[in-house]
Amino acid sequence: SVLLLPPEHQHLRYNPLKDSWVLVSAHRMKRPWAGQVEKPPEELIPRYDPRNPLCPGNTRANGEVNPSYDSTFVFENDFPALQPDAPDPGSDQHPLFQSKAARGVCKVMCFHPWSDVTLPLMKKEEIIKVIDKWAEIVEELGATYPWVQIFENKGAMMGCSNPHPHCQVWASSFLPNEPAVSDRCQRAYYQKNGEPLLVQYAKQEAEKKVHYVLIKIKFPIAFLLFLYLYCCSSGLAAIMKQLLTKYDNLFEVSFPYSMGWHGAPTGPHLKEDNSHWQLHAHYYPPLLRSATVKKFMVGYEMLAQEQRDLTPEQVTHFALYTDQCGTRFWLT
Amino acid sequence: SVLLLPPEHQHLRYNPLKDSWVLVSAHRMKRPWAGQVEKPPEELIPRYDPRNPLCPGNTRANGEVNPSYDSTFVFENDFPALQPDAPDPGSDQHPLFQSKAARGVCKVMCFHPWSDVTLPLMKKEEIIKVIDKWAEIVEELGATYPWVQIFENKGAMMGCSNPHPHCQVWASSFLPNEPAVSDRCQRAYYQKNGEPLLVQYAKQEAEKKVHYVLIKIKFPIAFLLFLYLYCCSSGLAAIMKQLLTKYDNLFEVSFPYSMGWHGAPTGPHLKEDNSHWQLHAHYYPPLLRSATVKKFMVGYEMLAQEQRDLTPEQVTHFALYTDQCGTRFWLT
Ligand SMILES: O=P(O)(O)O[C@H]1O[C@H](CO)[C@@H](O)[C@H](O)[C@H]1O
Ligand SMILES: O=P(O)(O)O[C@H]1O[C@H](CO)[C@@H](O)[C@H](O)[C@H]1O
Numbered sequence: 280s281v282l283l284l285p286p287e288h289q290h291l292r293y294n295p296l297k298d299s300w301v302l303v304s305a306h307r308m309k310r311p312w313a314g315q316v317e318k319p320p321e322e323l324i325p326r327y328d329p330r331n332p333l334c335p336g337n338t339r340a341n342g343e344v345n346p347s348y349d350s351t352f353v354f355e356n357d358f359p360a361l362q363p364d365a366p367d368p369g370s371d372q373h374p375l376f377q378s379k380a381a382r383g384v385c386k387v388m389c390f391h392p393w394s395d396v397t398l399p400l401m402k403k404e405e406i407i408k409v410i411d412k413w414a415e416i417v418e419e420l421g422a423t424y425p426w427v428q429i430f431e432n433k434g435a436m437m438g439c440s441n442p443h444p445h446c447q448v449w450a451s452s453f454l455p456n457e458p459a460v461s462d463r464c465q466r467a468y469y470q471k472n473g474e475p476l477l478v479q480y481a482k483q484e485a486e487k488k489v490h491y492v493l494i495k496i497k498f499p500i501a502f503l504l505f506l507y508l509y510c511c512s513s514g515l516a517a518i519m520k521q522l523l524t525k526y527d528n529l530f531e532v533s534f535p536y537s538m539g540w541h542g543a544p545t546g547p548h549l550k551e552d553n554s555h556w557q558l559h560a561h562y563y564p565p566l567l568r569s570a571t572v573k574k575f576m577v578g579y580e581m582l583a584q585e586q587r588d589l590t591p592e593q594v595t596h597f598a599l600y601t602d603q604c605g606t607r608f609w610l611t
Numbered sequence: 612s613v614l615l616l617p618p619e620h621q622h623l624r625y626n627p628l629k630d631s632w633v634l635v636s637a638h639r640m641k642r643p644w645a646g647q648v649e650k651p652p653e654e655l656i657p658r659y660d661p662r663n664p665l666c667p668g669n670t671r672a673n674g675e676v677n678p679s680y681d682s683t684f685v686f687e688n689d690f691p692a693l694q695p696d697a698p699d700p701g702s703d704q705h706p707l708f709q710s711k712a713a714r715g716v717c718k719v720m721c722f723h724p725w726s727d728v729t730l731p732l733m734k735k736e737e738i739i740k741v742i743d744k745w746a747e748i749v750e751e752l753g754a755t756y757p758w759v760q761i762f763e764n765k766g767a768m769m770g771c772s773n774p775h776p777h778c779q780v781w782a783s784s785f786l787p788n789e790p791a792v793s794d795r796c797q798r799a800y801y802q803k804n805g806e807p808l809l810v811q812y813a814k815q816e817a818e819k820k821v822h823y824v825l826i827k828i829k830f831p832i833a834f835l836l837f838l839y840l841y842c843c844s845s846g847l848a849a850i851m852k853q854l855l856t857k858y859d860n861l862f863e864v865s866f867p868y869s870m871g872w873h874g875a876p877t878g879p880h881l882k883e884d885n886s887h888w889q890l891h892a893h894y895y896p897p898l899l900r901s902a903t904v905k906k907f908m909v910g911y912e913m914l915a916q917e918q919r920d921l922t923p924e925q926v927t928h929f930a931l932y933t934d935q936c937g938t939r940f941w942l943t
Contacts, residue, residue: 290713300711302783302787313772340643357642360634360911362620362621366613366620369615378615378625381621428911430914441645537909539914541914575770577869578762579760581895583781583788
């Protein structure tokens, strides 16, 4: 029988955080690409733009004036997808046409007063301030809301409509689908194995010494965990700066991505035992072949199953780490 | 208590085919868009291009020469994501790093000999030939493979790399995630209610007379089902032509989308009772605001939950139908 060579032979890989499978067909990278080519990101972003509503001192859509902030700056999203006071649809519903109330808060958080920087270009001390603010916001909104989603859409390719470095925070009165699935998977694993899924995953990766990007830069995962335990925001800031600099260097472009944090559910769930949860971040980079050719998650992916054109191991060769779940790191 | 006004107040809607929830925040459409603008589709596509590997009489990447076909033309994908003979990864695996064999066949199906037509521009008789060929391929590959995914990625925006009108067929040795979830939901509903989920859904929509695009063009859903029962490919061809013409007219552009068919699982499942399954198609149109501004499924959507900026009812006003599951129609 022939030996499976992952870059040559398609196969399925399990995503334990979603309890689902990914089709890995790495030989697909050999096909020529005559499809859509993206515009590379704008290179000349002014440090200050008088018309940009995220810059210090400028007036936003609702007439409010931003302070002349010199670090992070958090404000309520002027076009929030979630508002605190939406009415309830009521309960007289056909089971196939159910709807439920959704309440929440959407905030925007600027990382820096300058529009022409990104996280990897910021100083470690500045990134620490971002991380500390993340922790503060989760604590504040998580006191009542069951889920606080911090996420960054970076780059026009990822639907970001403002080049100023920023992320968003959407807190909701409900536990959204993705964390609900991840909660279920982590809980089941913990109940069976007595240790969190992601901690065992990390240990395995450290042992195999193949997957983890930070191994390459001398942070085995065990050390990463340790690091955060003792150094807190500072260790994470260093790791984020390294990861994102690698992204930028890969195709020599300010690398687009969507990223976000997944921690244990909050609000009413704070009273529950959440030992199965391991706080972690997901990074989803869209670029596949170059600065201008992305991976399209379309027909087969939408209708049948996620499919990837590179193995995680090959991506490690590109000096960044990604697995079935996207790029990921976690801390405790 | 305030009444919920769906275009004004965010709320959650249930997607019964996925047993998950969608955040509907229609007021988000009011926010200004300064983000990415797509190139409108190329307008001048030559009817015949000597370098296009999908045109009649041309030579493909593997050296094979296409016949001078005058209707549909099916051939093996020259860069298949699934091949019939991939090796097995073996079973000695850590539960967190499982992989499985994936085998299959990928085919490409040209709809028409001309590159400058699309389904809505084709004659009804020509569309019938496409539908009949779909049925033939599913029967052929479904004899052994448990899942045969027919899908069309239309337009560069949906990752299509060749303007010639075509779809793809990927048959696999496994039941992919999406149909596996849909199978589970339809089965549970059927066991509880004794009628297929989608048939009850269709009846409800016909009763409410609000959702279904074809109601507007005098095909209530019941009639649609009836139509297909008696007219087979011909009725479906008429409906497809109407739906896709509506898409094209919406923003006066050759409308991009990904679409595909979901029928009961095949191969070994042919022996099972599949009364819970209702054959149906999903259409996923990416455009939101205009021919050049799409809806980005990014940070919040990838990390937390699907979110839409328009209610299904509003989309009906745009003369096309889409619900939490994308645009959809089904037949029996
Ligand atoms: O097969 P194609 O048209 O080259 O490729 C397109 O469809 C595939 C199936 O949805 C996707 O995996 C690719 O990312 C997309 O570019
Ligand atoms: O809030 P923004 O940056 O205007 O919007 C962006 O992120 C949102 C959350 O992921 C998405 O729903 C939008 O489609 C995207 O364009």
